[in-house]
Amino acid sequence: MTPELPSAQRPWLSVVMPVFNGADTLAESIASVALQAEGIELVLVDQASDDASVAIAKSFADRIDIRIVSNPESSGWMENTNLAMSMARAPFATMLHQDDYWHEDRAAVLKAMLETYSEAALWVHGADYVDDRSHRIGTFAPPFGARRRLVPSAEAFETLIVQDTIALPAVVFRTSDYRMLAGLDETLWMTADWDLWLKLIGKGPLAWTHEKLVAFRLHRASLTLKGSRKLEDYRDQLDRALHRHLDTLAEAERARLEPLARSSNAINFWLASRYHAAGASISELLRIVLSIGPRRWGEFLRKTQLLQRVVPRLRLRKKK
Template identity: 35%
Template sequence: HQDDLWLPGRVEAARRWLDGSPEVALHLAPTAIIDRYGHRVGRWNCPLPADKVLGAQFLLERLLVQNFVSVPAPIFRRTAWLVCGGMDEKLWYTADWDIWAKLASTGPVVYHDEVTTAFRVHGSSLTVTGSRDVSEFRSQMQIVMERHLPQLPASSRRLVEPTARASISVNVSLAAASGGDLKALVRAARVVFSLGPGGMRRYLRDSRLWERVICRLRAKLTGAF
């Protein structure tokens, strides 16, 4: 995104990751969250173990619940991009979510616990403006989930699918709430509680809900959203 940032040390980290693991197709990392004026308001992490080589199934079991990958953070090889076919231009909102899943299918993934990028939250971002058409917003997320869910074995799908569908419903409700429909927050809570203890733990782990919400609240409270 044009309003996100590379932080000092980004290029050096990217070179180190690529040179140190030539077999890895996709390198992921956390990112700093900044407000409209560039002040840090949080950190966006991935629910992945650091510095371990991960397979596609491990990543997808978490990624299909919520796109927890910040756009400026990943590094991937050109060969992996060409193999997976690049971005789906029909996905105006979830093309990045889709491409992370496709890249993971081309080779191993490693998560590095280093912050070398910054993701900006503000009221005119695509996340905010794109979510105003609720039906299209939901459809964009469902397309990605349903496209990649069949890659998981049946035993994993039975666990992941209910949480992934609940996460989409929560995202839609949060979008409605940001537009002034505060009753949508009640609907979101009901969806989460309906998952039961195990599903709730999976949802809270993989959705990074608190990280996503709290940083935006901080920015709004200071008038910097």
């Protein structure tokens, strides 16, 4: 089976970008795509930015096939992404936020991956964590190994149900699959991408390469760090996405995976509480860890990539 190929006039990849007051980083983000833009379109949806975001985007019109859409009454990045995806012309699509950017040769690697693993339902690679000055402070990737391979759906699901370890800009998927699955759930402002990856895995295997092909920016103004201040909302976001996919499992599979997944959510909540100085106790953390059981600690650390996720955030916090 070969991948769906575009016509000469049709792009092979749509990059969808929701934007709101992104002037500080938007030029770096768009430029990283423009440098490898052959056969690529950028669909940017602006949410009534009152800074220079739109002007910056327009300045790239002679370097990349770009469409800029205004959606001033939007409910957030999920709605803007879904709107951009409704206008995507390419058979494949990827998301890019205003503060993240591509590394050199990402497009070339993706083309090779699409051709080699045409039966996949999503194509995934690693990412670098960078700070607000674009300095690398860590890496972000699921634990699928150090070689390119096709990861079976069951293996991908049982890893990602425990913890979303995929960076949002590090995924490519079929435009048709996204639309068939109704895109991002606009009620999940924190976990909509995790929910989408798990739905896509239900359609087929995951193509994987360990190469770090994008930069995922951590900074104090990011949605993840700002949103997690609302701790009960944050807990609800984690739990709703988890329950939705646990409920699809057979009883034996659920019994095996649920303790790890619930513990991961609990630790994420504990870490958010500590980051925002909300008084989470160390005894609560110990209770969570002990509930996993020592025989599964190694599996838990591997699937959650806990140290790889926490250390860059600690480095960022020290800069406050």
